[in-house]
Amino acid sequence: MNINKLEIKTKEKKLVAISFDITDSTALIGESGSGKSLTLKALLNLLPSSLEVKKDINSNFELNYNSIGFIPQNPFTSLSMMTKITNQFFCDERRKEEVLNLVDLDKNVLKKFPSQLSGGQIQRVVIAIALSRDIKLLLLDEPTTALDEENKKNIIDLINEIKNRLNILILFVTHDINSIKTICKDIIILKDGEIIEKGLTNDILSTPKEDYTKRLINSTFKNKIFRT
Numbered sequence: 001m002n003i004n005k006l007e008i009k010t011k012e013k014k015l016v017a018i019s020f021d022i023t024d025s026t027a028l029i030g031e032s033g034s035g036k037s038l039t040l041k042a043l044l045n046l047l048p049s050s051l052e053v054k055k056d057i058n059s060n061f062e063l064n065y066n067s068i069g070f071i072p073q074n075p076f077t078s079l080s081m082m083t084k085i086t087n088q089f090f091c092d093e094r095r096k097e098e099v100l101n102l103v104d105l106d107k108n109v110l111k112k113f114p115s116q117l118s119g120g121q122i123q124r125v126v127i128a129i130a131l132s133r134d135i136k137l138l139l140l141d142e143p144t145t146a147l148d149e150e151n152k153k154n155i156i157d158l159i160n161e162i163k164n165r166l167n168i169l170i171l172f173v174t175h176d177i178n179s180i181k182t183i184c185k186d187i188i189i190l191k192d193g194e195i196i197e198k199g200l201t202n203d204i205l206s207t208p209k210e211d212y213t214k215r216l217i218n219s220t221f222k223n224k225i226f227r228t
């Protein structure tokens with residue numbers, strides 16, 4: 001998928017002006033306010049009407065609700081709390097069981113309400129719902145932020161497994177470089193709405209050129225030391 005041009009602006013200011021390809025799995029990294037969420041919203045056609053957007057995208061599938069899955073930062077907000085899990089899927093029973101199996105959940109969760117599940121289980125349900133459609137692109141917006149350390153690791157392992165088993169493109173937005181090391185083949189470093197460095201994740205993480213990238217890598221590393 002080639003994003004030849006993505007420009008987002010207000011009447012006064014350019015917020016994002018980037019171009020990149022997603023050929024496998026791409027991480028979009030940048031500090032707060034760098035334009036990560038706006039980029040995802042633009043791909044989902046969810047930008048507020050107050051913003052102007054110019055898009056030139058080539059892909060071998062149509063970009064719409066059926067082809068794009070979205071995993072938000074806070075899984076609790078994307079489920080309806082008063083609805084049993086089974087009724088939050090829009091597919092037949094066989095498919096529900098198939099995707100629950102993919103995310104390592106027992107089909108008993110279908111009978112439950114979200115409040116009866118743990119945070120990690122809820123995030124798995126959200127991923128299962130996204131996978132129940134025939135998606136070609138999975139967008140992840142800091143999917144582990146609301147989770148504790150153990151669930152964080154489990155969800156990262158799960159996303160990695162899904163990536164290896166299904167033939168889907170991945171765009172993974174995060175502050176946490178550690179979480180994408182195993183998942184994303186490519187990495188894009190975003191600063192003030194522009195790409196300042198991009199390439200293979202291994203190359204950029206081992207030999208970052210820009211000071212900004214070095215700072216992002218170091219801050220993740222420091223947090224890791226601090227937490228353990």
Ligand SMILES: Nc1ncnc2c1ncn2[C@@H]1O[C@H](COP(=O)(O)OP(=O)(O)OP(=O)(O)O)[C@@H](O)[C@H]1O
Binds near residue numbers: 015038048
């Ligand atoms: N609706 C809007 N109108 C005007 N400016 C906006 C709007 N939405 C976002 N911005 C600005 O665009 C820039 C990029 O915002 P964005 O939310 O994409 O950042 P981000 O990288 O996702 O940050 P974070 O990691 O904190 O979520 C910021 O300067 C933000 O203030």
